[in-house]
Amino acid sequence: MPKFPLLSLLSALLVAVLAACAGTNVASNAPATPGAPSLAEVYADNFYIGAAVNARQISGRDTAGLRLLASDFSSITPENVMKWEEIQPGPDTYTWELADGYVELGERLDMWIIGHTLVWHSQLPAYVRETTDPDQLRAYMEDHIRTVAGRYAGRIDGWDVLNEALNEDGSYRESVFYKVLGEQYIVDAFRLAAEAAPNTQLYYNDYNLNNPQKRQGVLRLVKLLQDNGVRIDGVGMQGHYNLNGPPIAEVEASIDAYAGTGVNVMITELDLTTLPNPWDLDGADVNQDFENSPEMNPYPDGLPDSVSTKIADRYADLFDLFLRKDEAVTRVTLWGINDAQTWLNNWPIRGRTNYPLLFDRESRPKEAYDRLLTLKDN
Numbered sequence: 001m002p003k004f005p006l007l008s009l010l011s012a013l014l015v016a017v018l019a020a021c022a023g024t025n026v027a028s029n030a031p032a033t034p035g036a037p038s039l040a041e042v043y044a045d046n047f048y049i050g051a052a053v054n055a056r057q058i059s060g061r062d063t064a065g066l067r068l069l070a071s072d073f074s075s076i077t078p079e080n081v082m083k084w085e086e087i088q089p090g091p092d093t094y095t096w097e098l099a100d101g102y103v104e105l106g107e108r109l110d111m112w113i114i115g116h117t118l119v120w121h122s123q124l125p126a127y128v129r130e131t132t133d134p135d136q137l138r139a140y141m142e143d144h145i146r147t148v149a150g151r152y153a154g155r156i157d158g159w160d161v162l163n164e165a166l167n168e169d170g171s172y173r174e175s176v177f178y179k180v181l182g183e184q185y186i187v188d189a190f191r192l193a194a195e196a197a198p199n200t201q202l203y204y205n206d207y208n209l210n211n212p213q214k215r216q217g218v219l220r221l222v223k224l225l226q227d228n229g230v231r232i233d234g235v236g237m238q239g240h241y242n243l244n245g246p247p248i249a250e251v252e253a254s255i256d257a258y259a260g261t262g263v264n265v266m267i268t269e270l271d272l273t274t275l276p277n278p279w280d281l282d283g284a285d286v287n288q289d290f291e292n293s294p295e296m297n298p299y300p301d302g303l304p305d306s307v308s309t310k311i312a313d314r315y316a317d318l319f320d321l322f323l324r325k326d327e328a329v330t331r332v333t334l335w336g337i338n339d340a341q342t343w344l345n346n347w348p349i350r351g352r353t354n355y356p357l358l359f360d361r362e363s364r365p366k367e368a369y370d371r372l373l374t375l376k377d378n
């Protein structure tokens, strides 16, 4: 069933008019491939197609990225500007400019707007990270959630309330929140978000959620909330995948398991790394960092066609699954718009040339993009 009614003709007009008023160059929502329907249009009956946006896009400097956003996407997530260290760098300091700009951009383009993220152990300022007093930490968390979720209540459609609270074996991550407050912090975070933004969907978001052991952890976390009468609307599976893994069957089993608890499922941070993995690294712990070398950066000047086809095949296999599961899957968000922007150029090794997204460094559609446009015809 269609989940966003304004996407087609009407939104083309709206985007053009409003973008012109805002002084950006987002002049139309002509699709990336002239004459073809856009990606968001092709999947409009199945799920939102989202993209993470950065400060250059929010502030209007990346006009090519903004054009693609308007044409091919129906949802946005802030890549960094709403993280705790960005939005509340000190206990009494809030910096709203980019976050406000982000929400305005989403409204202008009639997007399904995601907030990312309220409670997370990374990109967390020292004053929170180093707190050992439970009352103080609880107070920080309450103030942060009430203020941030409250400010955008009725404008943000879904919040990643809690990010990456689990270890690979399904146990709770020893974050400052868990160490100081125990599992109660999870219940409190969702309850506070529900109070501050009663009409906003509330999500748990994490990487490697295909992993069967971690899956058990998610099921326990969802049950904890449900048993406490606290609302959770969805589980976000970050899709930081590669060309060979994870197995489609594992992703499928997790989608089924999460949907079985009654929540929606979202693929929230999809990108497919094309480069070697420093030590067969799984997942997306943003604190990891390794040495660069020619072996680790094999395609500095361009991608061989064979690899480009592999990426396209893998995207097709994944979208094939998401389509089969579209009763449960409500959104598929790419972690960026084009390959120039991707965080995978700098993680887990700095200064590499990676190719994980659907548009290339010049914002031209890649083979993977074309494949996804025609996938439903086959």
Ligand code: XIL
Binding pocket: 079, 080, 163, 238, 269, 284, 286, 343
């Ligand atoms: C990443 C951003 O893309 C980078 O720009 C930043 O330096 C680190 O964080 N899981 C998440 C995202 O939930 O917020 C992370 O984003 C990637 C892993």
